[in-house]
Amino acid sequence: MTFHEGFLSDIVGKPAVVNDKAIGKVADFVVTQPHEVFPKVDSLVVKTKKGTFLAPAEALVDIDPRRVVLSAEPSQPAPPEDQALYVVEDLLDKQIVDVDGRKLVRINDIELAKTGNTLRVVAADIGVSGLLRRLGGSRLTKPVLDRIPRSLISWNDVAPIENLTPSDVRLSVSQKKLPRLHPSDLAEIISDLSTNDAASVIRHLDDETAADAFEHLEPERQQAIIEEVGAERAADIIEEMDADDAADVLADLPDEQRTQVLAAMEPETAVELRELSSYEEGTAGGMMTTDYMWIYPHRTVAATIDKIRELAPETEFIYYLFVLDQSEKLLGVLSLRQLLLAKPTDTIHSIMETDVVHVSPDASAQDVAGTIARYDLLACPVVDENGFMLGIVTVDDAIDAILPEKVKRTLPRFTRRHKKQTAGAA
């Protein structure tokens, strides 16, 4: 399914298609468990010439800008109004009241998103753009609509809906907390979206809200989104963050992107942030990545290899496998070679190396590089004083950190090309 997120008003009324044949129009969506945090859509209501029928959500193949594709013709009768929550009928245009019952605004539109394999109600649009979209402006005024910041209330700020024909929709958080809470929830939604869609959501938010949502995203997501929205907008968003969070985001960015973003910032902020992130950059903490393979000690070798097969496409460094307990304490390490040579039925703790060479997060780049060189490592784990795993510094990052700037510039960019090739191969 290419569909990731969309607004009810853009979907309702579209032709429902089975085997390239239009069979009717999508009229509504049915939710049978409305008290869920993000209520799952169980079926679609399709109006056909023969009457109104239900298509189970499982039969939904895709929603594209022109139509809704189903795998089978809907045949079940629609449940009576008091036995299911109809999203259009029962939620759209309903009054939103705050925790005290005070009226705030009405639901202008509802956002649906695909999370995993299920379609869910994720947010209520209460803004002007939602209103205009409903008034039929989406085709004519698409460029204008895209400029108006969206105003969404994430569905997990809505009190569980128990009544199947609700007279209004109550918030579960006070109005004042609302704008602060919803970005992190937005991040949840955004992380489920494609990069393009996530970027378009970010684009619609005001800088402050975007910053809050942005902080909660995985670094890979952040990089991809910054690439989509451009360095200028990214700079605006990052400037809105707390300095340490901003430094973290910057620290996670590839050098090139970071330079671009910093260049687009207010000079004062840029200097401050550069100092902050450069301070960490020289240490193991600043150099490390959290992108590594780890496993519990009681697993068998066979299960572990299966797990590596599953995770390797998304993980950059797979040559060492770190053994952690449930509190993420580092217990041991295994190389890919050791793992391949072991018997499939062996357990990990019987073959792992327990004497692990590691560095502390405040170790200098020189120390980290020295350790890696001395022990012939491909990567060195970073562990805090209590033995908890923080991340790893890979050999190429360590070399990068200690090579003088001048030498680095004259070197061919092996690592970058290498990364691209592995990505292509995966």
Add this chain to the structure above:
Amino acid sequence: MTSQSRSAERIRAAAPGRPSLWRSAVMFLSVVGPGIITANADNDVGGITTYSLAGAQFGYDLLWLLVPVTLVLIITQEICARMGAVTGKGLADLIRENFGVKVTFWVLVVFVICDLGNIATEFAGIASVAPILQTYVPELSKFLLVPLAAVFVYAAIVRGNQKIVERIFFVFCSVYLTYVVSGLMAHPNWSVALPATIVPPHLSSSKAYLIMAIGVIGTTVAPWQQFYIQAAVVEKGVRIKDYPLTRLDVIIGAFFCDFIAYFIIIASAATIFVFNQQHPGHGIQINSAGDVAVALSPLAGKYAALLFSLGLLNAAIFTASVLPLSTAYYVCEAFGFEAGVENRFRDAKFFYLFYLALIVAGAGFVLIPNAPLLGVIFYSQVLNGILLAPILIFMLILVNNRRLMGEHVNGLVYNVLAWATVVIVGVLTLVSVVETAFPQLGS
């Protein structure tokens, strides 16, 4: 919301066990208000003008019309009051939730434009009283009177709560009794007037007679009232249990409203109509309610004229508060913003600011030199007529929706009456709109 449930509890608490007469009276007083206030706000500047014209042109001939008009008023008001009591929601709430945002939005746009014109009409009414008052207090020009009225209208609503606002409105309602006094002072011929109230004396099919009849019906039922009475019933927290008393409130209000209308017609019938009969060819020309007040002075004495103008001023200020209030209610309802005079300013900012904006626009427009005042008054009346049938249709669809109203949907007889009202009102106003917009037709 909280205030509603609180006052509803108060109402319930007042009625444990079998109601004694005293208790019923207390109960009635706690529920009464919306019906009487809304019906009386009907007798606005436009209404008083129309009734005066009816009396001046046809004497007592149109008095009988007030009986069916009262019935129509009761039916339309009762439907909205009942919807408010059953659903706890305003009319615009129900329209938005049942007809969607598209319909609601365009309804709003048209209604706000129409009501802006109506509000300007009320302030124009206030301005028209200024010359008469100036004969007593020379300083009271319209440039002082109109802003004073605007400030009063805003302050009374924003500073007061629901109880105070309602009391102020009740005072307005009682000032209407000045019309009864000025009617009596005009020494009407009761032996003609009383029979004419029950049996139409000279039914005519002349164009002028029809237009005047349509005018009287049209001025009595206005679209904005439907929103106001329902919002007022909801804010008052009336529940279906107490509803019979609200129905009584509606009926009393309608009777009182038309009782006043009766005396306005009588006042001008007994003076101007009689004078014009006696002096054919050079009678008094009446174009506005202000003209009636001026004409009353030599015919019924200057105090009758003063009472008439004070009544007009009262009506204008009263409707200039109720009408923008109604507009602010339904706009807030449609968008789901907090609304109601019971709220503090910061809890319902949009409601109060929008109310203020409507008053400033209405009052300001009247004070602009050479503003096309007559055009605005005329076209807002035309719009009123055009919008009446659609809003009645919305109401009837909603009140017959079992999902909303449960067992309180209209009965068969009631529906027949109500739909007949829609058809009659719709056709009549359409005829009147066409007639007034294209006067060369049919002449």
